[in-house]
Amino acid sequence: MQKFIVIGGKRLNGRIRVSGAKNATLPVLAASLLTDKGCLIHEVPKLKDIDVMKEVLKYLGSVIECRGSSLKLDNSRVCSKEISEDLMRRMRASNLVMGPLLARFGHVRAAYPGGCAIGSRPMDLHLKGFAALGAEITEKHGFVEARANCLKGAEIHLDFPSVGATENLMMAAVLARGQTVIKNAAKEPEIVDLQNFLNSLGAKVRGAGTDVIKIEGVGELELAEHTVIPDRIEAATHLIAGAITAGEVVVENVIPEHLDSVIAKLREAGADIQLGQNWIKVASDGKFKAVDVKTLPYPGFPTDVQAQLMVLMTVAQGTSIISESIFENRFKHVDELRRMGADIKIEGRTAIVKGTSKLSGTFVEATDLRAGAALVLAGLIAEDATVIENIWHIDRGYEDLEKKYSALGARIMRVNSV
Ligand SMILES: CC(=O)N[C@H]1[C@@H](OP(=O)(O)OP(=O)(O)OC[C@H]2O[C@@H](n3ccc(=O)[nH]c3=O)[C@H](O)[C@@H]2O)O[C@H](CO)[C@@H](O)[C@@H]1O
Numbered sequence: 001m002q003k004f005i006v007i008g009g010k011r012l013n014g015r016i017r018v019s020g021a022k023n024a025t026l027p028v029l030a031a032s033l034l035t036d037k038g039c040l041i042h043e044v045p046k047l048k049d050i051d052v053m054k055e056v057l058k059y060l061g062s063v064i065e066c067r068g069s070s071l072k073l074d075n076s077r078v079c080s081k082e083i084s085e086d087l088m089r090r091m092r093a094s095n096l097v098m099g100p101l102l103a104r105f106g107h108v109r110a111a112y113p114g115g116c117a118i119g120s121r122p123m124d125l126h127l128k129g130f131a132a133l134g135a136e137i138t139e140k141h142g143f144v145e146a147r148a149n150c151l152k153g154a155e156i157h158l159d160f161p162s163v164g165a166t167e168n169l170m171m172a173a174v175l176a177r178g179q180t181v182i183k184n185a186a187k188e189p190e191i192v193d194l195q196n197f198l199n200s201l202g203a204k205v206r207g208a209g210t211d212v213i214k215i216e217g218v219g220e221l222e223l224a225e226h227t228v229i230p231d232r233i234e235a236a237t238h239l240i241a242g243a244i245t246a247g248e249v250v251v252e253n254v255i256p257e258h259l260d261s262v263i264a265k266l267r268e269a270g271a272d273i274q275l276g277q278n279w280i281k282v283a284s285d286g287k288f289k290a291v292d293v294k295t296l297p298y299p300g301f302p303t304d305v306q307a308q309l310m311v312l313m314t315v316a317q318g319t320s321i322i323s324e325s326i327f328e329n330r331f332k333h334v335d336e337l338r339r340m341g342a343d344i345k346i347e348g349r350t351a352i353v354k355g356t357s358k359l360s361g362t363f364v365e366a367t368d369l370r371a372g373a374a375l376v377l378a379g380l381i382a383e384d385a386t387v388i389e390n391i392w393h394i395d396r397g398y399e400d401l402e403k404k405y406s407a408l409g410a411r412i413m414r415v416n417s418v
């Protein structure tokens with residue numbers, strides 16, 4: 001087990017490069033299972049979650065070669081075999097292999113997926129969609145099985161614009177007979193990236209980025225090369241790091257429009273933000289106004305940045321109301337922030353954050369990925385040392401975070417717990 005020790009009080013200054021997006025890479029790697037012709041994927045981040053996806057793919061028969069931040073995948077020997085609880089429980093996104101396996105082999109059987117403890121995360125929308133495409137679904141003894149002789153295009157109306165369900169159904173529909181229309185689809189940039197990858201494989205998908213996605217089934221797919229989009233959640237975390245430390249940070253390798261809702265909130269809170277074509281510069285005097293935030297599906301404010309923004313609000317002037325509308329239990333960071341002196345009250349799915357002048361370092365625990373990132377941000381401005389345990393959560397979604405922040409002047413060390 002490793003932990004971070006963060007000594008607060010250093011302004012962050014300089015340039016920081018964002019890695020490829022975890023949440024775009026995971027579906028793209030899963031989608032590679034659709035073809036037996038091979039794929040080359042660039043800008044793959046070095047993350048625990050990516051290692052888990054690679055393990056799942058290798059178990060299924062994938063041959064994977066790493067070349068720097070690129071992955072070459074040969075899926076010609078892949079077959080659809082039962083995926084154990086041990087592999088599936090390590091993260092939520094392991095469920096994304098189900099759509100491609102069902103499409104290519106007409107059968108998939110896997111244990112229910114795991115994932116961050118941020119609320120109940122059912123798969124009903126994925127499974128209803130598979131059923132609409134003609135699959136027979138069985139759920140027994142912790143396993144889900146989907147079987148179809150031949151998937152047939154269908155109109156699917158999602159009850160909620162679920163990111164994972166949209167992705168799984170796009171992938172399942174690629175080889176189905178006829179047209180599939182997904183209505184009330186998720187509009188996240190990662191969905192657009194998946195569409196681009198699927199189309200480079202020879203699929204016929206259009207509409208990603210809007211709430212109606214149309215997929216014309218094709219008979220066969222080609223080999224493909226793809227570069228993953230930059231991670232907008234990592235970028236948002238760095239923008240908050242620059243602002244909260246009263247620093248001046250240029251965040252490079254970003255698509256600024258993917259961060260519109262975050263930039264709007266940071267500006268409202270008083271940060272100075274300048275935009276370039278593929279960079280964003282944040283500067284601040286360290287004084288912030290309280291702002292209210294409600295998390296929403298894209299293009300609304302991302303739930304994956306709620307915890308990090310809350311840290312900024314703990315030291316803002318006034319009271320901020322933060323509502324979490326995506327996950328019902330995504331306030332686990334609140335107890336840890338309170339230990340550092342934050343004044344936060346929870347009422348249902350709302351956090352009421354009263355700005356205080358200072359946080360103070362202590363022993364805290366990362367309870368999930370973004371909660372962990374939030375604690376790093378809190379540590380950067382806290383008095384004295386903050387010791388963050390369970391940082392494997394942070395390693396799920398941030399590549400070399402301590403190295404990136406040290407290069408900006410932060411005092412943050414990774415140490416082995418004894
Ligand atoms: C790997 C990845 O891309 N993870 C992201 C993805 O997760 P993920 O794809 O799991 O998130 P979803 O959009 O599916 O979930 C959103 C909400 O829908 C509910 N739901 C979802 C599916 C379903 O079948 N039934 C159902 O009720 C969930 O419980 C949750 O309350 O989108 C989330 C919402 O932006 C992000 O926080 C995650 O970082």
Ligand SMILES: C=C(OP(=O)(O)O)C(=O)O
Pocket residue numbers: 023091092093115116118304369370397
């Ligand atoms: C919740 C997240 O990831 P996952 O859906 O993989 O648990 C996240 O990236 O913040």
